[in-house]
Amino acid sequence: MTGFLLRHWRGALSPLCAWLVGGMLAALLLAAGARLILLALTLSTSSLRVATALELAGHGAMAAILVWAVVGIWRSYAGEPNKTKLPGRLLLLAMLWFVDWRLPDRLESAKALFQIASGHDPLGPPAAIRALGDRILVDGPLSVGASARFAEELGGHPEVRTVVLRSNGGQAMEAEMIAKAIRAAGLDTYALDHCVSACTIAMAAGRERRAAHGAKIGFQQVTAVGHMEEDEDGRFRSPVADALVAARVDRDFIEMATGTMIWYPRHGEMVDAGFLTRQTVSDHLADIARFADERRGKMVDHFLFEGAWASAMWIRHTYRVTTDGEVPGGFTFFMVNEKVCADDEFRSLIAEGATFEHVYIDRDGWLLGRVVVQECPEP
């Protein structure tokens, strides 16, 4: 074998043999062998840096095999007459051009891999992770080191029951390690206001998976190092697809979720597909109140929003009139009914027994009016 490798490299084989045995068969078998070894090593590691270094080594091995194959074929024409040598080498160059047309992408990818392997993730420092009571907040990118931080924080707080996620994603392998820890501890997951790309891998690992009202959950295909694929190749082999399959999410949903563009499904779609586990009405109202409360002190439809409060099946929004008159011109309390019932989510909650209360007070806090919505007309 070594003899053959050296003979090919030195150009001692005939062009026919160099092309077919060196350039095709041996190159394929060498590349497959290298991939197999690296795959076995990658599967046995849980470190993103090691896995990335192995992937980088794989790229290096493939490049070395390509160079070996090409040099051997080129040299095999050395003793040939010009009428054979010229077309043969031109054919080789033409094929090289075909192989190398993605060279800038490969170099860019190799650069990113090198940065990750050397511990300088281009995504920046990992998410801030801290336990708050029975919750642990993961806030920021899932870059190199995020899973280690998560494991450390989780290890110190056995009372944690829910992982609260707020992340635009990051490295798939880090997300997978976090997902593994979530699954092992039987934790629930909760998307606070956004959970995108690789974050959905961690999100899918929750026993119960819930999202704050209005939270944006974005799905897309991510590769092993967290970059988008350029096309649809291998879409069912992506880490996101694996996570969704493990969470028993609907197959059509998985297909939509593993596209190259970020897809933000509606909460109802996520519940229907099984990605979000159905929330109780009271949970849902609490989420709505929590989300709405972030707008406290802001103007909403000519009123100053004073805050939201929810308890069991009841949710109350309080508004203060800021003008001299009693209520802004054109406003009628009947409009509140229409507005609440126009929202599909609110309508479904009301159908399940929820009560929406809107309270309007004047500048001094005196009650101006109160609208209680317990029923919506048929659409």
Add this chain to the structure above:
Amino acid sequence: MTDLTRYLGQGASDDPAAADAGADAVADAGDGQALLAGPWARFWARSVDLLVMMPLLAVAADLVFPALSARLVAARVGGILAAIMVLPFALIADAVLVSAWGRSPGKMAAGLVVRDRNGVAPSLDTALDRNLGLYARGFIMGIPILVPLGLIASYHCLSVRGVTVWDEDSDSYVVLAGHAERPARAAAVAVALLAALHLAWPAYLAVAAR
């Protein structure tokens, strides 16, 4: 089976050692004549070779080109396209084996061996040249609807003249290694391989998908 002496030149070789090696392996009908293999023995031998090599090479290709492989698995005619792509590699691998030992797994099963004019295993270049002819004229580049035509033509050549075009072009011939060819044994091996493949391939695809 055909008198081989006109092809092998009665073991004439510039290299006596090579000629001896050839004489050891090639069947002798008892009167100094080596025997050419019949069409069915060659057909089943080739079937065994392809059933051994193509899945192995398909796995290798799957490791190196996973995205292409996934696309083929998803495509309706992906299996046929994959076979067309892997066939040249299988024939190159066959040439390597034949040049090294004069045999391949299928030829061993069928009791056959490949020899050049001097009665020894063909060189790598000769074996490649031979298999290029087989690829172009026998398999007609693996194009599904044309493959049967190539096989029929090969059968006709072998029945009438005892050799195929690529045998003559490469000056190398498939002869009996023992006293008789064993097409039935090669056929049994081929059927067993086909059955094993039928069971194992879906399992491999499931593992590979994970």
